[in-house]
Amino acid sequence: MKSKGQRCLHIGEPDNFEDAKTEECWRRAMNEELWSIQDNNTWELADLPNGQNAIELKWVYKVKKDAERNLMKHKARLVAKACVQEQDVDFEEVFAPVARMDSVRLLIALAAQESWRIHHLYVNSAFLTGELEEELYVKQPPGYIQEGEEHKVLKLHKALYGLRQAPRAWNVELDRTLISLGFEKAPLEHAMYKRGDGKDRLLVGIYVDDLLITGADEEVIANFKLQMKKLFKMTDLGLLSYYLGIEVQQKPEGIIICQEAYAKKVLESCGMKDCNPSHVPMKPRLRLSKKSEAPAVDATEYRSVVRKLRYLTNTRPDLAYSVGIVSRFMEAPTTEHWAAVENILRYIKGTTNFGCVYLRKKKKEMVELLGYSDSDMAGDVDDRKSTSGVAYFLGGSIVSWLSQKQKVVALSSREAEYIAAATAVCQGVCLGRLLGDLTGKEPERVVLNIDDESTISLWENQMHHGRCKHIDTRYRYIRECVEESKIDVNYICTDDQLADILTRSLGRQKFVKMRRRISVQAVK
Incomplete structure (x- = not known):
């Protein structure tokens, strides 16, 4: 005989309050959500002032599962119907930065190189924490209208899920908190924070209400967790194992995603x-x-x-x-x-269990940011634009990649390679500076490998003639980076061009070889 929780899972996620109120698991989930909101002093009962509109609330139901799709919990979320909000009236700023996947992979690769462990903190009801600057009112939630006070509304002091400004309000609150704890925001990645030097170095990556924490000293990490738990309601998920649909395995020899x-x-x-x-x-x-x-x-x-x-x-x-x-x-x-x-x-x-492998640094091994740039020539049969392929590796493990159709039509293979190289230089300089910020060291010169000598000659030999004048005007930046020693450009043979897998469809043998060389392999 099935338990109530099992029966509730069997019927799926309810569409509305009327369907959910008949199941104990969903009633319990709604009570927990409402208690969390009230305990946070999110609102107070009030009369609706003249000229103000009250935003409706609705319940959203979700069955939370782990990577193996096992039941974790039933979650009920009280959400504002923000479609009625007007910009410059109900809200102003809505943008909130989150860590880019390139930055997350760089953080993981760095932790693997240094044999650091990555921890995971989750902020409970994060959006309920941000303080609101605007005066907002919402209607009482379905099923929880107070008897005798049916005519009243709720005046919000803090944000609710669904409000347009909720992500921004939470991010401002979290940023203010981390700064007060001595953290410094990375200039090139506003969702990455750093604190301390040497063994006390602590790095934090933010994606809305998920915090990735790593550093050399486990005690420093534990103390930071205690600090955060005193300030917010948080769940310590221990070592990072699951993040935004990505499975993470932390082993002595490295990290696998x-x-x-x-x-x-x-x-x-x-x-x-x-x-x-x-x-x-x-x-x-x-x-x-x-x-x-x-x-x-x-x-x-x-x-x-x-x-x-x-x-x-x-x-x-x-x-x-x-x-x-x-x-x-x-x-x-x-x-x-x-x-x-x-x-x-x-x-x-045939490759469901494939992923990226980030290996631990060997003793006395020099770790450098190594890039590859390549392109096809007029591969798109409709507009004859080429495809740029860019890949960057840290310690032999791929951290950033790009396969993208170029925005202009290249008139030669040299120009197509030059356009791809310009894209690679921009990405390489950005990753190099971010790596320097995270490690507390001066950004090292990035190495970029290209398999076209004529492209390299464009900025090494300062050639100026009619056929490359437009290239020089549009992509002057790459030459400046070489002149200022921000990046080294080397020639490699085509067989060693690892970005080749990002610019064309390859035969079976070459594809499998390239896949192995970019550290994509079976992880179990």
Whole structure:
């Protein structure tokens, strides 16, 4: 016989309060949410002033599961219907920075290199913590209207989920708190904070209500956790194991990240759970066009699948090129485009447990930021634009990658390579400065490898003639970085160009070789 919790899970997530109130698990979840809000002094009963509008509230229900899709808890969230809010009346600023995935991977790679452990703190009801600057009123929540006070509304002192300014209010509060605790914000990544030097060095990465914490001294980390728990209601999740759908394994030899559970979920949602696996994500020499005369497919479904695949590239650089290609046809996809998506799904079927490996630094090993830049030539058959491929490695492990169609039409392979190199230089300088901020050291010169000598000669030999004048005008920055010793540009042979996997579809043997060399491998 099933328990009430099991029966509740069986019926799924309720759509409204009327459906939820009949189940004990959801009533308990709503009571916990309301108690948390009231304990936080979020609102008070008040009469609605003339000229003010009261925002409606609604309940949102979610079954929380872990990476193995086991039940963790039933969560009820009280959310404001913020669609009625007007800018400059009900709110002003809404932007709140979060850590970019490149920065998160750099933090993970650095922790792996230094044999640091990464801890995970979760802020309970984070958006309820931010102080509101505006005067706002909401209606009493469904099912919890106080008897005899039905005509009154709730005046908000702090933010609620759903309010347009809630993320901003929480971020301001968290930023103020961390600064008061002696942290300094990284200039290039406003969601990264640092404190102390040497053994006392402490790094914190922020993504809304998730805090990633790492450093050399476990005692320093433990003291910081105690400080935060005194200021906010927080859940200590221990060592980082699951973050934004990314599974993290921390081992003595290094750190591994993958999205196995998410990949399986994508396959299941697409009806490809039992498909035959493919050895490569895209067939070699495949050329797709927007002018395809094949029958059209459901654009909404196509976009939904491609968006899921794009999120999977956060730990799968081997998918970046193929997913980038199919993303170009989201407006009017055909069966030819859908066949390419299905091939990617079949490849994922055979590599669901693949991810990025970040190894521990060996003794006396020099750790440098090493980049690779490459491009194809006029690969897009519709507008003849080329594709840039950029990859950066820290200690042999990939931390940043890019496969992107260039914004202009290159008139030669040299220009296509130069455009890709300019993109790589910008990314490399940014990563180098961020790494210097996190380690407390001067940014080291970044090394960029290119497999085209004529491209390197453009900034080394100061050549100026009619055919490269427009390149010099548009991409002067790369020459300045070389002259100022911010970056070293080296020539490598094509066989050692690791960014090749980001610019074209490769044959099976070469693809598998390149995948292994960029540290993407099975993690179990």
